[in-house]
Amino acid sequence: MKFIIFLIVAFFALFAVAFTFKLLSSIKVRDTINGKTTYSFRSITPSKLISSCFWGIVGAVAIVYCCSLIIPLAWSLMTALKTPVDYILNSFGFPKVEKYGLAPENFINVLQRFKLRQGTRIYGLADMLINSMLYAVVPSLSNVFWMTVVAYVMARYKFWGNKALYNLGLIVMLVPIVGNMASSMIIKKALHLYDNMYVSILIPPSTAFSGMHFLILYGAMKVVPFAYSEAAEIDGAGRYSIMFKIIIPMVIPTCATLFILEFIANWNAYENFLIWFPSTPNIAYGMYSFQSAASQGSGAATVPEILAGFIMCMIPSAILYLSSQKLI
Amino acid sequence: MIPVLNKEKRIKLNKKRIDNLFVLSILIIPLISFAIFYVYVNLNSFVLAFQSIDVYGDYEWVGLKNITEFLNGLKGDSRVGLSVKNSLIYWSSSFFISMPLYLLFSYYVYKKNFGHSMFFIVVMLPNIVASFVYSLVYKMFVDIALPAFMESQGFANFPSLIYDDRTNFGNNIFYSIWLSFGTSTLVYTNAMRGIDDEIIESAQLDGANNFREFFSIVLPLIWPTISTFVITGVTGIFTASGSLLVFYNMGAPTKIWGFGYYITYTVKTAVGSDFSSYPAVAASGLCVTIITLPVVFFVKWLCNKLDKTEA
Structure with missing residues (x-):
């Protein structure tokens, strides 16, 4: 009351x-x-x-x-920061420092106990960290690269089907296709892409000419004056040189912002690992499974240790987000 | 003169041809990826809706059987019917409660009212500290800390909001709303900051109060941003599932399933290469797409109709 x-x-x-x-x-x-x-x-x-x-x-x-x-x-x-006894007797309040002390060792313990058995293999922190980095960096770079070059040609070249491709991108954005996960699973299993993260991350995005990020890049490419390309062309620059050395560097801040947003999204992606790559866990999926196991009473860590793990997981994302505040 | 013109024409044609080759060299890989992972996947899903797969992996045409089963399921209390209904509840409760709050909070921050800067930072916390970690922290907090705290306040046997049958549905709705403010508030506040100060000042000189300013000036001027959010939001009208995967993995109680969760559950729990449950997923997805499509285009038409900024 x-x-x-x-x-x-x-x-x-x-x-x-x-x-x-x-x-x-x-x-x-x-x-x-x-x-x-x-x-x-x-x-x-x-x-x-x-x-x-x-x-x-x-x-x-x-x-x-x-x-x-x-x-x-x-x-x-x-x-x-609580000791196991402090946590059991006082799971909500402040740590009783004078009675039980603090337990910073929880942060070290969780690093040692943070392991996930998938089939016959046991994944440790280093394995999951590598998977997290690969999944956060490679697809983000690939997505931003392909969207940038596609946005470049669509915004700056007149070619047959340009308008149609742009409209197709808008339709793809608007039409909510539901339930294709089953078909996607069948096809990915047939192509040996299911549970194969290392190959899947190399595949270019399926809709590089659609989505909010593409539209942002398309708008940025449209704004760059055509005089730059024309001057470079008179100086004898080829099409690839104009694209990579003159125009794309002008939209690098936009690309960097989109890369950071994609990086954070992919760093946090546990659902993709749960559904598509269950045998190669990243940190997010590892933490998710680790916590699920602990809540079912079969985990190797205590609640304070799991929470210490969560705190450590927050650090990379927080550093990246805060350091790129001006860009975002 | 004529040969000179012909030469110029030839150079132009040659340039055009090289341009086209350049464009093709850029677009070819994304188009192949689109053809395989979007067009083929969706066509295959469409075809799958009219087939059945036995345990040996053999396909058979069954006509409209899967679709009829889905439509019959909507009438009764089948898993799929229940999940579609739940999705509609998840989406509408989230949309109709969140949207006014996003706009009010954004206006509150935009007008630099009491605590606006703290609010702007705190509301982004889930994005800053990684949303999956936030979800797991929430799960443990609700499961462990909240019952302990309520017990200390005299509320004995306070249930775990996630696992108790009486509260799990409401908890899922609450959580979806609770964690969704960050990006929306950021976008709406930035859209409001883009409004010309002179417009606001002249309205204030004409005696417009905050309500009038909010409803008659700010909302119409940021309408393109609002309509973008509304249209993209409506695409998830029948698939919203809240955060069932975070809270329950593959063990969510059937009565709180959303349609998105139904699809994920069915696809994920099929063992090995036994795809026999997939045609039902494809058929239900096809039906839901067909139902959603006119809704999306109607909302888009309505948003355009209400847009006064183009006038």
């Missing part, structure tokens, strides 16, 4: 803060001569009060939402 009362009071406090902030900003008057800001309380109208109330509620809900996102992460970080 106390907890519910606390929640209600906290919500009203947040609402009050957001409401006051909104109301004050709506009655703010800036003196253009001396640059001072004053508040005209006389200008408060019922309409402003209602508007501030509404946005106060939105603000309170937004902050509650933020807390709901932070709490599980904070819990996982706290639990990752």
Whole structure:
């Protein structure tokens, strides 16, 4: 009961803060001569009060939402540092440092215990890391490369079927083909691509002229003035030189952004490994299986160790995302 | 004069021919990949919908049998029927609750209201720390920490929201909404930031309050962005499954299956080269595609009709 009362009071406090902030900003008057800001309380109208109330509620809900996102992460970080006894006796609260101490060794233990048996082979952390890197780098590079060159020729050359190909790309985007996974499985098994990640990652994307990323590159290619290509052509540059040495370098920031987005998506891809490459786990699929095994009581690690593993998994993605903030 | 013209024409033709060869050299590999992994896969899926496969891998034409079975399944409580209905519920609850919230939160951030910068960073957390890790952390939190905490607050026997029959469906809906704010808020806020400040200022000088500004200026001006999200969102209307794979792997209770999960489950659990369950998947996929297609094009038409930015 106390907890519910606390929640209600906290919500009203947040609402009050957001409401006051909104109301004050709506009655703010800036003196253009001396640059001072004053508040005209006389200008408060019922309409402003209602508007501030509404946005106060939105603000309170937004902050509650933020807390709901932070709490599980904070819990996982706290639990990752707990000793097994501390975790069993106190699975939700802060670590009882003075009584049980902290257990940073969880981070080392999970590295040693993070193993996955697939058939007869046992995959360790290094194997999964290699698979993760391969799956994150090669298809991302391949996708961005093929989309870039296709976008280049479609945006800058007039050829028979260009318009039709562009429209086909839009149709592919719009038409929701459902249920082709069965057919895809039959064909991939026939081509020996099922459960064969090392070959599958080398295959070019099936729809290099479709999708949001292609449209972004197509737009970027259209914007580059044709004068650059014409000048290079007069100087005797060939078609490949113009494409690779002049035009593509101009859209490299767009390509880099798309590469980072694809890299993060592929780094996190556990579903693809679950369905298509179950015998070559990446870190995401490994962690997923490791956690599933632990929740069924057959895992080799404790909950704090598993959470320590999760924290370590977050690091590459977080570093890449934060370091590329300006690009994204 | 004539030979000169002919020479120029020849040079032009030659250039055109080399251009075409260059274009072909670039497009040939993506087109082959498209032909095999898109066209052939989908054609094969279409054909599969009218066939059956026995345990020895022999194919037989069965006409409309698979499609009839799917349509009959929609009426009853079969796995496939239930999963289509659930998908519709997942999609509509997620769409109709999330969309207004995305727009409200984005406007809240755009107007730099209280806590806007913190909100903008925190909402991207699942993207920053890897979404699969976030999902697994959520799973463990709901499964372990939340019951422990609720028990400490006097709520004895608080269920695991993921595994309890009374809560698992609602939990799946909640989770889909809860984790979906990052990209949408980023995109909508950036679209709002693209609105010319002078338009907003002149509206404010004319006495428009926040509601008026939001509904009469901001929403119409970012309509192209909204309609893109709506149209691409509608394509998943009958396939939405929430996060069943993360929470249950191949063990989700049948009553909460979405159609996407039904397909993945059926394809994944077929052992070795026993494809006998695949024609049913292909037939149901074909039917769902046929149902979804007019919906998508109707929504696209409607979005274009409502677009006032082109005027």
